[in-house]
Amino acid sequence: MPAPATVADVIVVGGGSAGCVVAARLSENPYCTVVLVEAGPPAPAPGPVGTLPVGPGSELVWSYSAELEPGIPATLARGRVLGGSGAVNGGYFVRGTAADFERWPASWSYRAVLPYFRRLETDPVGERRWHGDDGPMPVTRTPAADLHPVSRAFVAAATSAGFGYQADLNEPDAVGVGPVPRNAASGLRVSTADAYLGAGPARPNLRVHTGTTARRLLFAGTRVVGVEVEEQGRGWALHADRVVVCCGAVATPHLLMHSGIGPAQELSELGLDVLVDRQGVGRGFTDHPEVTVGYRRRPLPHRSTTPLLEAVLEAELDTGPVELRPYTATFGEAIPGVSDPLGRLGVALMRPDSRGEVVLRSADPSAAPLVRYRYLRTAADRAGLRAGLDLAERLLRSDEFAGLLDPPEPGAAAAAMRAGVGTSMHLSGSCRMGSGAHPGDVVDERCRVLGVQGLWLADTSVMPELTSRGPHATAVMIAERVAGFIEM
Numbered sequence: 001m002p003a004p005a006t007v008a009d010v011i012v013v014g015g016g017s018a019g020c021v022v023a024a025r026l027s028e029n030p031y032c033t034v035v036l037v038e039a040g041p042p043a044p045a046p047g048p049v050g051t052l053p054v055g056p057g058s059e060l061v062w063s064y065s066a067e068l069e070p071g072i073p074a075t076l077a078r079g080r081v082l083g084g085s086g087a088v089n090g091g092y093f094v095r096g097t098a099a100d101f102e103r104w105p106a107s108w109s110y111r112a113v114l115p116y117f118r119r120l121e122t123d124p125v126g127e128r129r130w131h132g133d134d135g136p137m138p139v140t141r142t143p144a145a146d147l148h149p150v151s152r153a154f155v156a157a158a159t160s161a162g163f164g165y166q167a168d169l170n171e172p173d174a175v176g177v178g179p180v181p182r183n184a185a186s187g188l189r190v191s192t193a194d195a196y197l198g199a200g201p202a203r204p205n206l207r208v209h210t211g212t213t214a215r216r217l218l219f220a221g222t223r224v225v226g227v228e229v230e231e232q233g234r235g236w237a238l239h240a241d242r243v244v245v246c247c248g249a250v251a252t253p254h255l256l257m258h259s260g261i262g263p264a265q266e267l268s269e270l271g272l273d274v275l276v277d278r279q280g281v282g283r284g285f286t287d288h289p290e291v292t293v294g295y296r297r298r299p300l301p302h303r304s305t306t307p308l309l310e311a312v313l314e315a316e317l318d319t320g321p322v323e324l325r326p327y328t329a330t331f332g333e334a335i336p337g338v339s340d341p342l343g344r345l346g347v348a349l350m351r352p353d354s355r356g357e358v359v360l361r362s363a364d365p366s367a368a369p370l371v372r373y374r375y376l377r378t379a380a381d382r383a384g385l386r387a388g389l390d391l392a393e394r395l396l397r398s399d400e401f402a403g404l405l406d407p408p409e410p411g412a413a414a415a416a417m418r419a420g421v422g423t424s425m426h427l428s429g430s431c432r433m434g435s436g437a438h439p440g441d442v443v444d445e446r447c448r449v450l451g452v453q454g455l456w457l458a459d460t461s462v463m464p465e466l467t468s469r470g471p472h473a474t475a476v477m478i479a480e481r482v483a484g485f486i487e488m
């Protein structure tokens with residue numbers, strides 16, 4: 001017997017990095033009733049930002065089948081817990097740059113989004129005109145004196161190689177090497193569930209349903225009227241005439257397609273009814289391909305008061321085309337269930353040309369889609385990544401690293417490239433924002449789904465171009481902004 005239907009002013013589907021923000025901001029209005037639906041469990045107690053609970057068997061992630069290049073399979077993790085991917089991620093919290101937002105519609109210029117970046121954070125570092133003093137997300141950096149020896153050697157090697165030192169990587173045009181801003185406090189990761197929902201007393205006008213999975217959006221004609229959900233095997237309905245989908249860049253296009261919004265031919269071939277033919281749903285996403293140069297570490301004389309695993313990534317180098325990430329822990333130390341004894345310097349291509357797609361494999365909404373990356377399809381992408389790997393090899397062989405590691409053999413960069421590409425897990429842009437004139441546009445500049453009424457998207461799926469930094473801080477900014485568009 002189905003449970004009774006529930007009615008609210010707004011339903012937010014997906015309680016991840018963005019969804020928690022949207023639900024919290026909308027429910028600041030006591031006259032607006034909000035229901036937040038999250039498939040995963042409630043937020044766990046904040047854990048050390050240097051440990052990522054995403055390894056095999058983790059109960060806090062969705063595992064998707066992915067194909068990075070034709071014939072190169074991979075498993076892709078995304079957060080499945082209140083707080084979403086931001087509750088399990090590496091804690092690097094770097095904004096997109098001013099140049100990144102020049103590639104977005106003019107209404108999302110850096111000038112337009114800066115107030116939302118400031119509103120979401122408390123960051124005592126840097127010039128006040130760029131930063132917020134009283135926002136929910138704490139932003140911290142490892143002090144220079146406490147840097148892990150690997151981070152310290154990396155900063156010294158990069159500056160000796162001619163790269164500028166950048167104390168605040170969240171300045172609008174920041175490039176160079178410097179400490180990584182993190183969404184962490186006292187070494188513990190702070191997700192948006194912690195920062196926006198955990199703080200303060202529960203609000204009577206906000207109901208949070210964890211362990212509840214949205215299967216389909218419900219429509220009357222082309223107006224959204226609610227969401228069909230499943231909780232412990234029972235299906236029931238939630239009703240509202242405003243729905244905000246925040247399921248992340250894989251699950252948002254999946255939910256839209258199962259609701260009849262997507263490439264008509266693909267939906268019809270699976271026997272799904274087509275409500276609106278939108279070619280861009282699931283198509284054209286980008287992510288930062290990453291290849292690491294591995295090395296054998298020597299025993300490290302880490303004498304700071306900072307615990308060794310407080311942060312996996314304390315410092316980084318942004319050159320523009322690539323980002324170099326000197327991980328301070330092996331992946332075996334950082335990810336429970338993973339076995340990898342090598343130290344690693346990651347190299348990620350930050351403005352790749354190659355585009356991927358999220359493809360339905362079944363008409364059953366509980367069946368996971370396939371994520372096809374099509375990484376490194378262009379010569380420019382391959383050359384850009386290769387140049388970054390050569391730089392990584394050079395830095396690791398520099399004097400600054402002497403004594404910390406066995407320098408990689410000459411040719412390590414080429415060998416790393418041959419060994420195959422990995423992913424930064426920054427998948428974005430699978431339901432891109434635009435004017436509506438382009439067949440690939442899925443939402444307008446206020447993030448309303450084109451062709452239907454009452455439906456918004458607010459997560460990394462809407463990014464028209466992936467930022468040249470990790471997307472987490474930008475996801476929170478998008479959520480802050482979209483909440484303002486919906487306010488009752």
Ligand SMILES: Cc1cc2nc3c(=O)[nH]c(=O)nc-3n(C[C@H](O)[C@H](O)[C@H](O)COP(=O)(O)OP(=O)(O)OC[C@H]3O[C@@H](n4cnc5c(N)ncnc54)[C@H](O)[C@@H]3O)c2cc1C
Nearest residue numbers: 014016017018039084085089090092214248459460470472
């Ligand atoms: C392992 C890992 C490490 C990363 N490290 C970094 C990093 O250090 N820095 C950085 O900038 N970025 C990082 N990222 C990327 C970043 O965390 C994400 O891009 C960002 O958190 C995405 O936010 P979102 O709101 O779009 O989606 P998510 O945070 O993924 O939220 C989506 C939510 O929707 C829920 N959901 C999905 N489908 C349904 C459904 N049908 N019904 C109900 N609920 C549903 C999910 O369970 C999830 O909670 C990392 C990602 C991963 C996976």
